[in-house]
Each structure stands twice: as C-alpha cells, then as structure tokens.
Amino acid sequence: MITVALTKGRLFKDFIKYMEENNLNDYIGALTGETRSLYTVVDNVKFIFAKGPDVPTYVESGVADIGIVGSDIITEDEFNILNVSQLPFGDCHFSVAALPGQESFNTIATKYTNVAFEHFKNKKKDVSLVHLNGSVELAPLLGLSDAIVDIVQTGGTLQDNGLIEYEKIMEIHARLIANKRTFYTKEDEIYEFLQEIGVV
C-alpha cells in the first residue's frame, strides 16, 4: 500500500477534474464522497488530506510516499524530497502587486518571504519584508506596505481590492513529489501510480 498526501484546497478540485478527464473513476468516487474523514483508501492507495504547506512535511518524513502540492510551497521552503514532475493543473503565478501609480517598492508584505527576498535580491533592490499569514491585499490599502508579493490566479482578488500587477515573478504549477526512501522500497506500487496518473 502507498500513501498519497493531497490538499483539500484549490488544487484538490483541479486534481479531481484532471482525473475525470483521464477516466480515473475509481479514485474520483472515493475522493469526492461526503465525509469528514481525513483519509480514504482505494485498492492499494491510501489518500490523506492535509493542509497544503504540510504535504511536503508528510512526504519528507515518509508518512506519505507521494504528495501533490503547489510549486509555491516547495519554492518557499526547502524539503528533502524528490521533486518528480509538473502536473497539468494548478497553474497560477507569483506577482508583485500594488495600488496604481505606486512609483517605488520599499516595503513588501507577503506570506512568501523567501520568494520575495530572492526576487528583490536578484533585482539588486533593497526592500523591507513584512510577513503576513493571509489577506495580504489589505497591507497596501492600509499603508503597511508599498506592495505585496502573492499568488495570482485570475487577478480577481487584486482587482476587487483596487490593486494591479507590476511584475510577474514566476509560474506556479501543481507538482508530484515523492519520499527519498520509499521511492526505492515501494517502487512497484509507486511506479504503477505514476503510470496511472500519466507522470511516466
């Protein structure tokens, strides 16, 4: 049996849609059932549902053999995992956004301080970073920062708060990650799952 860590957020809906397109009906039935359980088992695969940032932690420790996670999470923090493959869903991007007419960015509010630090370091810009846990669009509106670094999918949230994108930092996709030990010790089951979902 292998364990696959999923997140119940935005990526989950995209993953279900991807499985529908690829006729993986056995998995869809079990994953979309009305239950508050944090795991479900389909044949030889146990799916666990975790918070997005915790998925790589489960995979790194070996509690989960495989994880499906946004590349934003494994870009922001380092994990000792195999970063196996981009998946064809969960597309969005990191951007620098601010109010229209903002001339310089000196203070940046973000949940992703490492991504923001690397971006401005590469541009040789000395900025102050303010870490927030969410709703970062508030920061420039209330004068806490000049700009934000955040994930942009459709741009709707920015628009609703009167912000515009200034710089696109990098693309984000869903990725399949794997544990560095069980990739070898459970290779048959893992390879079968990778084939089923079209990674190899």
Next chain:
Amino acid sequence: MKNELIMNRLKFAQDYTQLLDREGYQLIDMNMAEPFQIDDKRHHSSTIIFEKNEQLFSIRSDWTRSLLNYNENYYLSHRFFGYFGPVVRNYKTFYQAGVELYGPTEAEVLKSIDMHLSFIEERNGREFRSIVVNDDKLLDLYIEKYELDAGVRRLVYEKNLSELRKKLGGEHPLYILMTAKVSDQIHLVNEEFGKTDIMQFLNHLNGYLEKYNMKFILDLSFRSPQSYYNGFYFQVFLNHDYPLLSGGEYNSSAFGIAVNLSNGGLL
C-alpha cells in the same frame, strides 16, 4: 528511555566491536572535544563549537570526519578502523557505529559490506529488502557523452522528470533512463557504460550479494546527505522505513560504512 533500548545498545556495541576485532579492524575511541575545523562545520552545520583558553573546539558530530581529520594529522599504522560511540548534533546525543577503510582494494570493500550484512542478518533473522547504489561519476559519463550542460545535474539529483523532458526531449537516453523503474536502471546503464570500471565494480557487487536475495537498485538520483561522499554510495533496507546500513567512497581513496542505530534501526 526504556531499559531495553539501553541494554540493546550496549549488547550491540559488544557484539559489533568483537566482530571488528576478529576481522582485524583497529578499534578506536577518541575525545569528544576536538580542535575546531571549519570544514566540519560545513559538512555538519549542527556541530557545536565552543571556546576554551582562547582556542576554538567542536564537539564530535560525525565519526567519519573525526577519523579523517586524525588521519590527515597523524601517521596511522593501520588501514582499517572501527568505532562505536556518541556524537552530538543540535544539542542532541546519539550513537554511531561503523568502519573506515583507507586505500582499500575492491575485494576488501566487498568483504566489508558482506561482513556487515551477514552480521545483521544473523542478529535480526530477517531478509533484507533492497540495496540502493549509485556512483556520482556515472552522471558525469552521461554529461560527457551527450555534451549536456551542468544544469542537468540538479534535475537528475531531484529526479525532476518533467523538466528533464523539456530540456532533453522524450527520446533522450538520459530521460528514458530516469523514467524507467529504478530496478531497471542498471540494465540501461550497463548497455551504455557496462565496460567502465564504475559499472564493473557495481556488477561485481551485485553478483557478490546475490546470496542475500535482495533487490539491487541503481538510481542516478540516489545520493548521500553527506556531501563528502564523492563516488560509490549505498544504503541497505530491511523494511520500508530507514536504511540499516549506509556507506560509500570519500576523499578519493577512503571507504566507510555506518550502521543505523536510530529511527527503527538495529536496536
């Protein structure tokens, strides 16, 4: 801590050091406070450093590094050493056991791996599941043969199949190798580089360990967490969780094996 764990550790230490003594290894014990070397800190950032009488010292964090430093500073009359003892990383003490072989022949390396496997098999009475091996120089052979840029190295290390496909194309031999089941990789590498010294050694090892009836896996993504290993590297698994044995080649002419004494290891 449970009494049983402490007694198991001491029993293991006795059995293991007796084995090494019988097989001609020089047993060593060293002071835990060592002269500070910046390289040790680079290899193990968790090494604790302290000052005494205006001199910097560190607390032993890795037996292999300690022995290597000793070997570089003093003349040693032996080539094979064995150890059992504590190390400290991030304020936490745990135990390491293992051997270091300086300038061994291929036969001596094979014999030492075999000695460890039969010792563990006798103690545990269970069959090994798999041995995973790699030699960092195999990727160099692919890079040289197909004139690849150094960026490929990182993608192979993290087994980034989607980026490898974008970079090399789906028909490239290195991409085909990396997407094959890991236990099939050895056949593909043998087709290309079977006559090289590296593959000859790995094939000898595969044959030598046949009696243990475990899966022999070669994977170019497989690497040691310790950066000083720079050639052949291996880990042996009894179950799915943690390796029981790990070891490899370092400093060009030295070879070490460590026994896992934590995380569900031998104890």
